[in-house]
Amino acid sequence: MSMEWTARQVEPGEACFSALKELKEQGYNVLVDMTAIDWSALGRGPKADASDPMKRAAPAERATLVHPIASAQGEEYGAPKMPPESSPRREAFFAPRPARFELVYRLARIDPACGDDKGRAEVRTFVSGAQPELRSAAGLWPVADWLEREVYDMFGLRFVDRPDIKRLLLYEEFVGHPLRKDYPITGRQPLIGPADGQRPESPTFNVIRPTIKYD
Amino acid sequence: MPIEKKTYMLNMGPQHPAMHGVIRLVLELEGERVVSTDVEIGYLHRAFEKHAETETWNNVVPWTDRLNYVSPLINNSGYCLAVEKLAGLVIPERGQYLRVISSELSRVTDHLTCVGASAMELGAFTVFLYLIKAREYLYQLIDELTGARVTTSYTRVGGVKADMPADFPQKVLAAFALVREAIRDSDKLLTKNRIFTDRVEGTGVISREDALAYGITGPFLRSTGVPYDVRRAHPYLVYDRLDFEVPVGSKGDNFDRYLVRMAEMEQSMRLVEQCFRQIPGGKHSLEVSEMKDAFLYQDMGKSGDTALLKLYRAKVDQTLRGGQRGERGAILSAEPASTLPAKEDVYGSIEGLMNHFELIMWSWGIKVPPGEAYVAVEGGNGELGFHVVSSGDDRPYRVRCRPPCLFPMAALPKLLNGGWIADIIPTFGSVNMIAGELDR
Numbered sequence: 001m002s003m004e005w006t007a008r009q010v011e012p013g014e015a016c017f018s019a020l021k022e023l024k025e026q027g028y029n030v031l032v033d034m035t036a037i038d039w040s041a042l043g044r045g046p047k048a049d050a051s052d053p054m055k056r057a058a059p060a061e062r063a064t065l066v067h068p069i070a071s072a073q074g075e076e077y078g079a080p081k082m083p084p085e086s087s088p089r090r091e092a093f094f095a096p097r098p099a100r101f102e103l104v105y106r107l108a109r110i111d112p113a114c115g116d117d118k119g120r121a122e123v124r125t126f127v128s129g130a131q132p133e134l135r136s137a138a139g140l141w142p143v144a145d146w147l148e149r150e151v152y153d154m155f156g157l158r159f160v161d162r163p164d165i166k167r168l169l170l171y172e173e174f175v176g177h178p179l180r181k182d183y184p185i186t187g188r189q190p191l192i193g194p195a196d197g198q199r200p201e202s203p204t205f206n207v208i209r210p211t212i213k214y215d
Numbered sequence: 216m217p218i219e220k221k222t223y224m225l226n227m228g229p230q231h232p233a234m235h236g237v238i239r240l241v242l243e244l245e246g247e248r249v250v251s252t253d254v255e256i257g258y259l260h261r262a263f264e265k266h267a268e269t270e271t272w273n274n275v276v277p278w279t280d281r282l283n284y285v286s287p288l289i290n291n292s293g294y295c296l297a298v299e300k301l302a303g304l305v306i307p308e309r310g311q312y313l314r315v316i317s318s319e320l321s322r323v324t325d326h327l328t329c330v331g332a333s334a335m336e337l338g339a340f341t342v343f344l345y346l347i348k349a350r351e352y353l354y355q356l357i358d359e360l361t362g363a364r365v366t367t368s369y370t371r372v373g374g375v376k377a378d379m380p381a382d383f384p385q386k387v388l389a390a391f392a393l394v395r396e397a398i399r400d401s402d403k404l405l406t407k408n409r410i411f412t413d414r415v416e417g418t419g420v421i422s423r424e425d426a427l428a429y430g431i432t433g434p435f436l437r438s439t440g441v442p443y444d445v446r447r448a449h450p451y452l453v454y455d456r457l458d459f460e461v462p463v464g465s466k467g468d469n470f471d472r473y474l475v476r477m478a479e480m481e482q483s484m485r486l487v488e489q490c491f492r493q494i495p496g497g498k499h500s501l502e503v504s505e506m507k508d509a510f511l512y513q514d515m516g517k518s519g520d521t522a523l524l525k526l527y528r529a530k531v532d533q534t535l536r537g538g539q540r541g542e543r544g545a546i547l548s549a550e551p552a553s554t555l556p557a558k559e560d561v562y563g564s565i566e567g568l569m570n571h572f573e574l575i576m577w578s579w580g581i582k583v584p585p586g587e588a589y590v591a592v593e594g595g596n597g598e599l600g601f602h603v604v605s606s607g608d609d610r611p612y613r614v615r616c617r618p619p620c621l622f623p624m625a626a627l628p629k630l631l632n633g634g635w636i637a638d639i640i641p642t643f644g645s646v647n648m649i650a651g652e653l654d655r
Contacts, residue, residue: 003449003591029427032591033600033617042606090607093585104602106589112423115442115461117449143430146625154264169257169654178265179613185269 005106005120012103012125013160017135019123020105024140028107028121031141034148036155037102041181042094099126101157103134132158154179222250225636229258233336233640237650240627240639247636252628256621259650267614272298272581273574275614277368282616283652284365285328286321286595288314288357290652291370294614296451297590297601298372302583310374311452312494317369318452318592319483319490320357320387323394324350325595325647326434326476326483333473333644334405337414342401349397352390359383372581373554384491391484398480405473415469419630419642422467429626433597433619434475435646439467445593457489472645515563582609596620596647618652 010019103125109118127133136159137144149168151157156177159165167174176183225242228234239255263282267275279294280287292314299306306314331346354364360379361367369376380386405411421431423439436443442461446454462478464471555574560567574581583605591600600617623630623646630642 003589005589031430032598033430033589033602033615035602035615037604037613042612090585093606106600110427110441110443110448112427112441115437115444115448115463117443141428141430142629143428143622143625146621167257169260171257178262183265185265 003117003120005122007122007124009124009126012127012133013135016103016123016125017137020107020137020140023107023121023123027109027118029112030108030110031137031144031147032106032108032120034103034105034137034144034151036151036157036179037104038100038155038179038181039097039102040100097126099128101127101129101155103127103151103157105137127157129155129157132160132163134159136162138162153177156180220245227639229255233643235648235650237654238624238643238648240631242631242636242639244636249631249634249636249639252631254624254627256624256650257654259654261651261655263616263655264614267611269610271610272372272583275611276370277366279616280366280368281651282618282655283325283595283599283620283649285649286318286325287365287367288317288321288361288369289325289592289594289599291367292318292452293590293592293594293599294601294603295370295372296592297588297603298583298611300590301586301588301603301605302372302581304373306374308453308495309378312490313375313379314370315452315454315457316379316387316487316490316494317357317360317367317375319486320353322483322593322595323480324353324357326480327353327394329595329644329647330401330473330476333641333647334401334411336640336644337411339405339408339411342404345397345401345404349394352393356383356387356390359386371554387487387491391488394480394484398477402477406477412470414637415473415641415645417466417468417470418634418638419469419472419645420467421626421630425626425629426467429629430622431597431626432622433594434472434479435597435623437461438464438471438475440465445591445598449591451590451592453490453493456493457486459483459486469641469645582607583611591617594619594652596649596652597622616652616655618655620646620648620653624648624653 008019010016105123107121107123109120110116111118125134134148134157136148138148146168148159148162149166152159152165153167153170154177166172170178174189176187178187222243222245225244227240227242229236229239234240237256237258239258241253241255243250243252261281263278266278270278275294276291279290282290327346327350331343331350334346335343357367358364360383361369361376421429421439423436423441426436426439427441432443432445440463442463444461445451446459447461459482460478462475462482464475555561556567556570561571562568585605585607587602587604589600589602591598593599597619598617599619600615602613602615602617603611604613606612627643627646631639634642
């Protein structure tokens, strides 16, 4: 795999936007992807589900089980997620993070003439998710409009300059943000409208949003 | 009395047949002119990324079939490559060639579907029948290779599920002759046909700057003249050993996208033919005399004849072929903590059985070291990326799929605004929107 990334961590908001703008001026003409990661469940492991017969063992009991394959490497299966031996990669991964959510922007510099990828960059920023902290990049790459809508939809991260942001994949009446680690996998919601069958008049149902302006 | 100019709204889809039942366009029309457009997606959202967090590493592979369901084998490879990058696994060469062969077969089926369906939407029903028939020849071969036509789940972390059948290359080459004939016939029916070209030439035009700003990749970007192809820019698997061309268009309209897809099918078939010439040989089939049926094997194990078992090899169904002792090394990585043990060891020894169950049981399975990895492969519609995060557990902490057709869909208002309402059909068809991938 020959894809080389130059990584960069910045503060959210204005600093993040100016870093992206700077990279765009350096020739990063494609926003390859933008996504978020919720780090709040790190180190907790898979939740023991009482209804699942395959996971009947109590967490305390499971913690003492030794994985036969892992045991050859001196690793215990169960609650302790940090093995006794430490590698730089492990330590870097489990180091405390400044906030719950991490946003990842992936950029590429594609030469329109020869089609070569001249280099890739990722910009990472941490946000708490409590209040709108981010600035929209839709003015730089218009597709950021949809990617930001998806990040809002799935993680509930909001943008200071997009107060009326709309969900991308889920419907407007959906409550919560499913890719947050505290949203249950078994969560069920009515598919259309509230339970009494009356769909409220949705404010944005038949509204066409203006086309994005970008440089 | 002054004449008032009025526009009106039209909801197109999700029930409209040309919207494939999963896209809603809100159009503002001035007569037959499209003034502005809004695209609503999400009708096929199945929470792929959320589900992936609850499944073990290998159990996510079947979910990836359901992303782009006309080229599922490319998704299988892409996901497994991302996990293998994170785990530091290198798969054997034969396995790499098998992944390239299966991916390129899938790319042909993808383009056949796209060209056939969009031609049908413009009235060329014969072309649709020809191309879907051609696709069926390939689906039958994929069925022989993987055990399923569409829900293939062919790859595993560390390799592929099974080796190809012994006569697979001959069958594929015979099918390619039929596919090429169907493509030639369709080319004769469409490329110089005024009924077709009048609808696709000069419609849905996008400039290369706009295409790049919208993050568009794949045939859509190449139709604007940018020869960006992940297989060329970042060669993965064995693509750097294979010779292929990257067809490009010049104008970026629907006709160019049609031509690029037609040319790419030929290149994909060339790639498969080269793979059959280069693939490291041997090992994929054994003499029948050395083999024993799997159930006899189990019986011998149960009755305690384990010493004898070591002399025999298990004869298994084609879809499990390659799991046997002699063949396994050619298509699966040799890492015992991540790949299933040989079938003989599973049936014939308690250690092998335990090893097998440990990898299969929930909460056990493969453990990928903590970290993050992003891997991109060239999907049917462009750069298909998988961003996987592991926390050292038996299941992914997060899986993100970069769906290549989301990007042209986001650019759809730009393509449609200012055009006629009739241009929506060819433009939307040339995006090759696959809702399974778009909505995940």
